[in-house]
Structure formats: C-alpha cells, structure tokens
Amino acid sequence: MSDEASELSGIDVTVPNAARMYNYYLGGKDNFAADRAAAEQVFKVAPETRELARQNRAFLRRALRHVMAESGVRQFLDIGTGLPTEGNVHEIVHTRHPRAAVAYVDNDPVVLAHARAILTRSPNTVAVRGDLRRPLELLGDPELRRLIDMSQPVVVLLVSVLHFLTEDDKPGAVIAQLRESMAPGSYLILSHVTAAERAQNAQQGADVYRNANASITLRSRQQIEEYFDGFDLLSPGLVKLSEWRPDEDAMFATYRGRELPTWFYCGVGRLK
Numbered sequence: 062m063s064d065e066a067s068e069l070s071g072i073d074v075t076v077p078n079a080a081r082m083y084n085y086y087l088g089g090k091d092n093f094a095a096d097r098a099a100a101e102q103v104f105k106v107a108p109e110t111r112e113l114a115r116q117n118r119a120f121l122r123r124a125l126r127h128v129m130a131e132s133g134v135r136q137f138l139d140i141g142t143g144l145p146t147e148g149n150v151h152e153i154v155h156t157r158h159p160r161a162a163v164a165y166v167d168n169d170p171v172v173l174a175h176a177r178a179i180l181t182r183s184p185n186t187v188a189v190r191g192d193l194r195r196p197l198e199l200l201g202d203p204e205l206r207r208l209i210d211m212s213q214p215v216v217v218l219l220v221s222v223l224h225f226l227t228e229d230d231k232p233g234a235v236i237a238q239l240r241e242s243m244a245p246g247s248y249l250i251l252s253h254v255t256a257a258e259r260a261q262n263a264q265q266g267a268d269v270y271r272n273a274n275a276s277i278t279l280r281s282r283q284q285i286e287e288y289f290d291g292f293d294l295l296s297p298g299l300v301k302l303s304e305w306r307p308d309e310d311a312m313f314a315t316y317r318g319r320e321l322p323t324w325f326y327c328g329v330g331r332l333k
C-alpha cells in the first residue's frame with residue numbers, strides 16, 4: 062500500500078471534512094453523508110452559502126483571466142486547492158497559456174489524492190501536500206520547485222483558505238513569508254470570509270466547522286486588507302465577490318430574491 066493509500070484508509074468518513082463540504086456546496090459528488098449533514102447545518106443558519114461558494118469560484122476565474130491579460134506571468138501556485146471542480150486553475154490558465162506551470166498545494170490527504178488523480182493529468186501541473194502554516198517548507202517542496210521558479214514572478218492563489226488559519230497561526234506572518242519569497246511583479250489573489258452583515262448567522266455557520274475538525278476565523282475588512290501590505294491592490298480594491306471586475310461571466314447570485322450578504326472579501330494585489 063502506498064503512503065497515500067494508507068493515509069486514505071485511515072480516514073474516518075463519519076467525520077465531516079471542510080473540503081468535502083465545500084465540494085457539496087458546489088454541487089460536486091466527492092462527499093459523504095457526514096459532509097452533507099454538516100453542510101445542511103450550515104445552510105440552516107447561512108442559507109446563502111452555496112451561492113457564495115459559486116461566486117467565490119467565479120471570482121477566481123475572473124481574477125486569473127485578468128492577471129493573465131495584464132501580465133506575462135506564467136507560473137501559478139494554488140494553495141488550499143480544494144477538491145477538483147468545474148473550472149480548475151490549470152484548465153483556466155491552459156486555455157490561454159498551454160505551457161504555463163500550475164502547482165496545487167493542500168494539506169488534506171483526500172484532496173491530494175483526488176488532485177493527483179485528476180488535476181495532474183495535464184503537463185506542467187503538480188499537486189503536492191503542504192501546509193500554509195509553514196510557508197517556507199511548502200515552497201521548499203522539491204516537486205514544486207521543479208516546476209515553479211520563485212526567482213521569477215508567480216501568481217499565488219489563497220482563495221477561501223486563509224480563514225482556516227487561527228490568529229495563533231499568525232496569518233500576517235505567513236503572508237509576509239510568502240511575499241518575501243515572491244519576485245517583484247508577482248500577484249496575490251485572495252478571498253476570505255468575513256461577517257460584515259448578519260454577523261451572528263455568519264458566526265453560527267463558521268461554528269459548524271468545529272465538527273469538521275476545522276476552525277474558521279471571520280476577519281474584518283481592515284484585517285483582510287492588511288494581508289495586501291507590500292502589494293499594490295488592483296482596482297476595485299478589496300470588495301465583495303460579485304463586485305470584483307464583474308463581466309458577463311460574473312454571477313450576481315441572489316438568494317430568494319435577496320442580494321447575498323457580505324460574508325467574503327476578495328482582492329488581487331501586484332507585488333511592487
């Protein structure tokens with residue numbers, strides 16, 4: 062049995078898992094009963110979560126397309142990849158630049174097994190296990206280093222992942238270490254949950270993740286904006302998901318006719 066298989070055989074599918082819950086939000090099939098039950102608990106207090114997850118993916122698509130249109134960067138590092146879904150990063154990127162390098166990093170062995178099976182069938186694509194809480198170790202992974210040259214500009218994606226770091230994990234220091242490892246002209250694409258409206262519902266939704274062995278920290282606009290220190294925040298700045306350069310592809314999703322609450326901020330920064 063390979064390391065990966067033995068890791069997988071040790072997985073308790075009766076415990077909900079954050080990546081598989083998110084897969085369920087997006088209408089995916091890679092989830093178990095416990096994940097669906099936990100996701101339904103989230104919907105009870107935060108019913109807009111499914112639409113927000115889709116808006117988050119739509120933001121990721123628009124941000125990638127924009128960065129490719131305005132720069133010559135050909136390397137992409139997606140940290141907190143999640144389970145494969147429609148419109149994975151390498152699919153979006155390779156439509157425009159077939160030879161661009163895409164590295165996927167996640168700390169969840171289930172995600173990694175799927176990523177290796179599905180995402181890395183394409184050339185110039187790798188999936189490695191790494192923990193955002195240890196950015197230098199993550200960047201030092203030999204497989205990743207073979208594909209990504211950190212002396213050249215790189216697009217780093219931290220989409221819907223940084224809120225899984227607690228304050229004890231020192232997310233500001235994590236971003237600073239990543240930033241210091243990135244060449245000028247690199248980009249940071251980031252989205253993060255917040256509780257700018259209906260804070261109690263947002264918090265109750267986040268609390269469900271404790272049963273999924275994950276902890277979500279809702280952060281303020283100012284805290285999230287500080288993660289872009291050292292970067293030029295591209296227009297329109299740090300905004301809600303539907304407001305980041307909406308185009309014909311943008312989803313102005315509503316829930317029962319109401320606009321979605323501001324439970325995410327997102328932005329794209331360019332390293333000076």
Ligand SMILES: C[S@@+](CC[C@H](N)C(=O)[O-])C[C@H]1O[C@@H](n2cnc3c(N)ncnc32)[C@H](O)[C@@H]1O
Binds near residue numbers: 140141144166192194
């Ligand atoms: C909500 S999913 C986001 C997936 C994708 N980035 C997106 O926005 O569609 C969060 C992912 O982050 C991963 N994750 C959580 N904490 C992490 C950490 N410390 N290091 C690496 N990945 C992490 C989870 O395993 C999960 O796959």
